[in-house]
Amino acid sequence: MDHLILAINPGSTSTKIAVYKSRKNIFLTNVKHTQEELRQFEKISHQFEFRKNKISEELAKAGFDIKKFEIIVCRGGLLKPIKGGVYRVNENMLRDISNPMGEHESNLGGVIANELTKEIGNGVIAIIVDPTCVDELEDIARISGMPELPRKSFLHTLNQRAVARTYAQDQGVAYENINVIVAHLGGGISVGAHYKGRIIDVNNGLNGDGPMSPERSGGLPVGQLVELCFSGKFTKEEILKKIKGYGGLCAYLGINDGTKIEKQIEDGDVYSKLIYDAMAYQIAKEIGSCSTVLKGEVDGILLTGGIAYSKYIVEKITERVKHLGPVRIYPGESEMEALAFNGYLALKGEVEIQEYL
Numbered sequence: 608m609d610h611l612i613l614a615i616n617p618g619s620t621s622t623k624i625a626v627y628k629s630r631k632n633i634f635l636t637n638v639k640h641t642q643e644e645l646r647q648f649e650k651i652s653h654q655f656e657f658r659k660n661k662i663s664e665e666l667a668k669a670g671f672d673i674k675k676f677e678i679i680v681c682r683g684g685l686l687k688p689i690k691g692g693v694y695r696v697n698e699n700m701l702r703d704i705s706n707p708m709g710e711h712e713s714n715l716g717g718v719i720a721n722e723l724t725k726e727i728g729n730g731v732i733a734i735i736v737d738p739t740c741v742d743e744l745e746d747i748a749r750i751s752g753m754p755e756l757p758r759k760s761f762l763h764t765l766n767q768r769a770v771a772r773t774y775a776q777d778q779g780v781a782y783e784n785i786n787v788i789v790a791h792l793g794g795g796i797s798v799g800a801h802y803k804g805r806i807i808d809v810n811n812g813l814n815g816d817g818p819m820s821p822e823r824s825g826g827l828p829v830g831q832l833v834e835l836c837f838s839g840k841f842t843k844e845e846i847l848k849k850i851k852g853y854g855g856l857c858a859y860l861g862i863n864d865g866t867k868i869e870k871q872i873e874d875g876d877v878y879s880k881l882i883y884d885a886m887a888y889q890i891a892k893e894i895g896s897c898s899t900v901l902k903g904e905v906d907g908i909l910l911t912g913g914i915a916y917s918k919y920i921v922e923k924i925t926e927r928v929k930h931l932g933p934v935r936i937y938p939g940e941s942e943m944e945a946l947a948f949n950g951y952l953a954l955k956g957e958v959e960i961q962e963y964l
Contacts, residue, residue, distance in 0.1 A: 610954045613723070614946040615662060615681040617715040619644070619794055622658050624665055625946040629785075632668050635943065638662075651710050659700040659719045673679075674727055680950035681716030682765060682942065685709045685813070686963065691741045691764060691806075693960050696721045696733040699883020700963040702774065709761075709813060713739050734960060736949040737764040741814065748808040748900070756862050761813035762806065763912070769945035770911045770937045773803050777804035777935075778906070785906040788897040788932075790890055790924075791940075792914035794863065796820040798890065800897040803884075808900045810893060818889030821863035824854030825889060856882065865917050872919075887923035894924070898931045905932035912940060 609629045613697065616623040626634035636660050648654045652800040666673060685708040686700065692701065696717045707714050720733035740759040749757045767789040775782040783804035790798045796819075797812025810817025810826075818906075819825035827850075836846055857863050860871075871879040898905050902922075908928055913919055915938040925934045952958035 611675050612947050612950040613679045614943050617712045617944055619712050622661060623943055624662055625943040629951055630811040633755035636665055638665060644860040651712055653720055653905050655715055658715055676727060678950045678954055679723055679733040680946040681720040681735055682713045683735030684714030686740045688740055688742030691737050693953055694735050694909050694956050694959050694963045697963055725804050734953055736946055745806040745807045759811055760809055761811050762799055763791035763807045765942045765945055767799050768793055769941040770909050774907050774909055774935060780814045784903050786901045787907045787909055788894050789909045790894060792912035794822045798893040798897055800900040818893050819855035819886055821856045822852055824850045865914055868907055869919055887920050891924050894928045908932050908934045909937055911937040
């Protein structure tokens, strides 16, 4: 018997929607949201109704009866730290989504899915899979150097885990039996050390440490940052925007589009090359750091995310890390497939649906 599964993945400027009939993808679209559309909302959480309506419109346009879906699977948000896996969207989760650990578009997934299940009825459930807040850090990785500021785990868990499992399958081994370093390269960048099925160390890919990215500053000189914060030149909100949103490539070059930057480099722009190369340099340094976490026992280095389509960046990173282990490229992301697959396993009773407490 085939099962009809709806997968939803809210991104910073788009909402991905997929329909699967058991394991087969029968519909996939990426609804783009313009800056003008999003600018009308003061907070990301205020986009709920707008995005939900877009999803309903796309499904109706494609001829799907929402009442036919048996499960809704979505990307999880910034909840309290939890172990990886599948979780039911329950009242506890909705409570924490309404007061999240940070503003992020992934917070919208659970709320939208929950509202759609109400429209469907018939006991249909909504679940999240491997949310951004998955925390499997070793205790030693939490130590920052200041007791008031423990290191936290925020990363692209869903895609990192999906890519790691794909690599393991390609090698004919179980994910739980290998060590890999996965670098998700997108608007935000997270580099995780996967030790036998657990992500035991990772930079805060949301708004903290690690390499700079197209939109995030990454790790900063601490003393200078403190001086900047107390200079009186910027408000708290402005500093936070410099760290997340207008940091990294945006701060140096005024754009976050790698394709345009590479064109500027081709045209002889020396400064653009320096900044773009610096991002690749910092990513490579983070990969090197993860290799020490794994004590040099690295079975693979996996580059994924949208920026992994860039031959330029991939080559710059690879030339610095290839001595650490085999480098494999998985451009884009496998999040929709991973969401739907977990929905299928949940319907079949082959994966535990955990309760968020």
